[in-house]
Amino acid sequence: METGTTKVGASGRRMSPRSLDAVSVAKNSDKKLVISDDVNSGDVEDVVSLAELESRNRTLRNTERAIMNVLEDTLEIQEKYRYEAEELRKFRMAVDNSPIHTVITDIDGLILYANDAVERTTGYTAEEMFGETPRLWGKQMPIEFYEDLWKTIKTLKKPFFSEITNKRKNGRQYIVDAGIFPLLDEKGDVSFFVGVERDVTPEKRYQEELLAQASVLEKTNIEILKEKERAEGVLRFLRSIGSGVFATDREGRIVFMNKSAEDLTGYPVSDTEGSHYSKIFCFSFEHNRTPGCARIVEEAIDENRSDRGGATRIVITRRDGEEVPVTYTAAPIRDAEGVAIGCIVTLEDASRDRQTEALRDDFLSVAAHQLRTPLTGIRWGLELLLEEKDVPESVRKELTKIHESSRQMSYLIDGLIDESRLDQVIRTEMPECVDPANIVAEVVDGLRSEAKRIGTKMSLHSEGKGGAMVVPRAGLLEVVRNIVSNAVKYSRKGGSVEIVTSRKDGYFLVSVADSGIGIPKSEQDRVFSKFFRATNAVLKESEGAGIGLSAVKSFLDGMGGRIWFESEEGVGTTFYVEVPDLSASKHGKRKAK
Numbered sequence: 001m002e003t004g005t006t007k008v009g010a011s012g013r014r015m016s017p018r019s020l021d022a023v024s025v026a027k028n029s030d031k032k033l034v035i036s037d038d039v040n041s042g043d044v045e046d047v048v049s050l051a052e053l054e055s056r057n058r059t060l061r062n063t064e065r066a067i068m069n070v071l072e073d074t075l076e077i078q079e080k081y082r083y084e085a086e087e088l089r090k091f092r093m094a095v096d097n098s099p100i101h102t103v104i105t106d107i108d109g110l111i112l113y114a115n116d117a118v119e120r121t122t123g124y125t126a127e128e129m130f131g132e133t134p135r136l137w138g139k140q141m142p143i144e145f146y147e148d149l150w151k152t153i154k155t156l157k158k159p160f161f162s163e164i165t166n167k168r169k170n171g172r173q174y175i176v177d178a179g180i181f182p183l184l185d186e187k188g189d190v191s192f193f194v195g196v197e198r199d200v201t202p203e204k205r206y207q208e209e210l211l212a213q214a215s216v217l218e219k220t221n222i223e224i225l226k227e228k229e230r231a232e233g234v235l236r237f238l239r240s241i242g243s244g245v246f247a248t249d250r251e252g253r254i255v256f257m258n259k260s261a262e263d264l265t266g267y268p269v270s271d272t273e274g275s276h277y278s279k280i281f282c283f284s285f286e287h288n289r290t291p292g293c294a295r296i297v298e299e300a301i302d303e304n305r306s307d308r309g310g311a312t313r314i315v316i317t318r319r320d321g322e323e324v325p326v327t328y329t330a331a332p333i334r335d336a337e338g339v340a341i342g343c344i345v346t347l348e349d350a351s352r353d354r355q356t357e358a359l360r361d362d363f364l365s366v367a368a369h370q371l372r373t374p375l376t377g378i379r380w381g382l383e384l385l386l387e388e389k390d391v392p393e394s395v396r397k398e399l400t401k402i403h404e405s406s407r408q409m410s411y412l413i414d415g416l417i418d419e420s421r422l423d424q425v426i427r428t429e430m431p432e433c434v435d436p437a438n439i440v441a442e443v444v445d446g447l448r449s450e451a452k453r454i455g456t457k458m459s460l461h462s463e464g465k466g467g468a469m470v471v472p473r474a475g476l477l478e479v480v481r482n483i484v485s486n487a488v489k490y491s492r493k494g495g496s497v498e499i500v501t502s503r504k505d506g507y508f509l510v511s512v513a514d515s516g517i518g519i520p521k522s523e524q525d526r527v528f529s530k531f532f533r534a535t536n537a538v539l540k541e542s543e544g545a546g547i548g549l550s551a552v553k554s555f556l557d558g559m560g561g562r563i564w565f566e567s568e569e570g571v572g573t574t575f576y577v578e579v580p581d582l583s584a585s586k587h588g589k590r591k592a593k
Contacts, residue, residue: 101176101197107154107190109133121176121199123169134195140165140173153182157190163200174201244326244347247333250340252276252297264326264347266319281345285560286313286325288582293560297343300330304340307331313558316347325350375413379406431582434473436508437466437501443480444499447488455493463502470583471508475555479563480510482548483575487514490573507561510577518569527565528553552577 095102101121104113111129119125122137129136138146141164152160160180167173176197183192235256238245244261248254254272257280262269267280283294294314300307307330316324327348332340382403385391391399444460451458487497495515502509519527523534530550549563556563560580567573 101195101199103134103195103197105133105193105195107192109135109193112192121168121174121197122166137166137168138164140167149180153180153193154190157182157184157188164197166197174199175204176200244349245344246272246277246281247342247344248277248297249342250301252278252301252343254280255342256344261347264318264324264349265316277345281347282317284315284317286315286558288559288580289315289323290582291317293580296328296330297345300332300343300345301340304332304334304338313554325354327353375406375410379403379410382406431470431472433468433470433583435466435468436471436476436510436579437462439473439476440480440499440501440510443477443484446481447484450485451488451491451497454488454491455495456488456491457496458488458499459496460499461501463500465503466501467503469508469579469581471579471581472559475559476579479552479555479577479579482552483510483512483577486548487512487516487573487575490514490516492516495572506581508579508581510579511574512577513572513574515572518571518573519565519567520569524565524567528563 096115098115099117101117102113102115103111103118105111111132111134114126114129118129122129124136145162145164149160149162152158159182160178162178164176164178165173166176177200178195178197180193180195182190183194185191238256239258241258242260244264245256245258246254246261247256254275254277257269257272259269261281262272265280272280277297278295282291283296284290285294296307296314307328314326314328316326318324327350328345330343330345333342333344335341382399385399386396386403441460444458448458484497484499491497491514497515498513500511500513519534527534528549553563555561556577556579559582562578563575565573565575
């Protein structure tokens with residue numbers, strides 16, 4: 001075989017490059033290689049030059065390296081594809097499970113992909129959405145809005161952001177915060193659109209509620225400012241008026257007090273705020289000086305009603321110990337629901353009024369006593385003249401009229417004297433320890449003969465336990481006599497008067513019920529007015545001055561007691577009298593009837 005040639009074996013097989021490792025190579029003297037196969041290769045020989053062999057080896061090695069590089073690149077690409085596929089799977093899973101509505105469409109808006117959130121938000125299934133456009137749940141905005149949207153994402157190829165109103169499958173509208181993004185290919189053309197939406201309906205409703213509340217709050221603030229200005233004006237007025245004024249919270253602590261109240265009590269305003277009112281305003285009744293027994297603030301708050309004091313005689317004990325009679329008005333301070341949360345009290349110094357009343361009462365008492373003697377003489381003279389037989393009839397009629405008038409005047413004078421006597425009792429009598437039930441029994445026994453004469457049945461009952469109490473004995477006697485005698489006087493023949501006594505919470509209670517003429521409903525609010533008599537009472541009993549009940553109420557008010565009644569015309573009347581035990585440490589007026 002010539003140099004540079006390859007000898008092929010009898011089989012005609014060309015030897016592969018890897019077979020070089022399995023052959024024996026011998027180098028001869030004329031620089032030719034004789035290559036023989038180790039295994040049965042005696043008859044097969046390839047003879048090549050050394051340079052050609054080295055060249056082939058280099059080619060083989062380069063080819064091997066190239067193949068290995070290709071294999072490595074292929075493996076790397078495969079790994080990259082596997083990684084990207086895994087990442088794509090994770091991304092798909094994340095998008096599928098994302099709470100944010102996500103849609104992918106082609107350039108015509110046909111839906112190619114929609115995650116689960118789209119179904120939850122719109123109510124449409126994936127099968128209903130694919131091949132449709134987002135108009136399936138859209139079409140709630142003006143046409144100009146959609147024209148601007150398509151211009152932005154398709155022509156300008158820019159993202160579009162806006163708040164959009166959509167409609168669910170069930171027809172309910174909702175609001176989303178939307179973003180639509182065009183996806184461009186390598187040429188810059190739009191390939192797809194990705195739309196994401198976030199349901200902001202609850203947020204919008206919350207914002208609307210906040211705005212509404214803010215509007216209400218603004219209006220409220222304006223009203224508060226107006227109320228504040230009005231309140232400041234009221235406070236300036238209250239501070240400057242001549243009447244004493246103080247206000248408390250529900251617990252009776254002072255929250256406001258003006259200069260006139262300071263002058264009235266002797267306590268500086270600066271020392272009173274936060275103090276319980278009873279430490280500054282020590283109220284008692286004119287004829288029951290137990291400190292703090294007149295609890296006018298507690299009554300106004302607990303009963304949630306105003307009390308103008310009326311005939312109640314209240315006294316304040318000043319810081320220096322001086323006692324000052326006052327008139328008052330106590331009114332509850334109510335919240336928006338009408339619940340009493342405090343009390344405001346106005347006070348007037350009644351010293352001059354009391355002096356005037358005392359002078360008036362003294363004058364009436366003196367005048368009544370002075371008039372009684374000559375009037376009695378006039379009545380006797382008239383009665384003597386009427387007994388004469390030779391008095392002309394015309395003169396007799398006139399004398400009868402004069403006699404009747406004098407008799408009415410005598411009743412009036414007797415009433416004034418009785419009131420004066422009761423008032424004198426109030427001023428001078430010292431309370432004593434007695435059983436008030438015995439006083440009532442004494443009055444009833446004294447009127448039984450009068451009741452028997454009229455044909456009225458009287459009964460007296462005592463409920464519960466009796467016992468001694470500290471009361472003005474003579475005053476209570478006059479009060480009970482007045483009430484019971486009226487019941488007898490205005491009862492019908494064959495009627496009844498029932499008197500019941502009882503004790504409760506340190507008070508002695510007397511009720512006097514009759515089956516008499518009753519009091520007309522239209523006149524009941526005037527029953528305790530001085531010189532008032534009901535029209536049906538005047539018709540039944542012409543005698544009377546209408547002073548007794550007024551004197552009784554004045555007496556009871558002055559000691560912290562009370563009187564009230566229930567009546568129906570033609571059926572009867574029940575009067576109730578309540579007298580406090582003056583030995584008790586504290587008493588307040590009871591709820592008015």
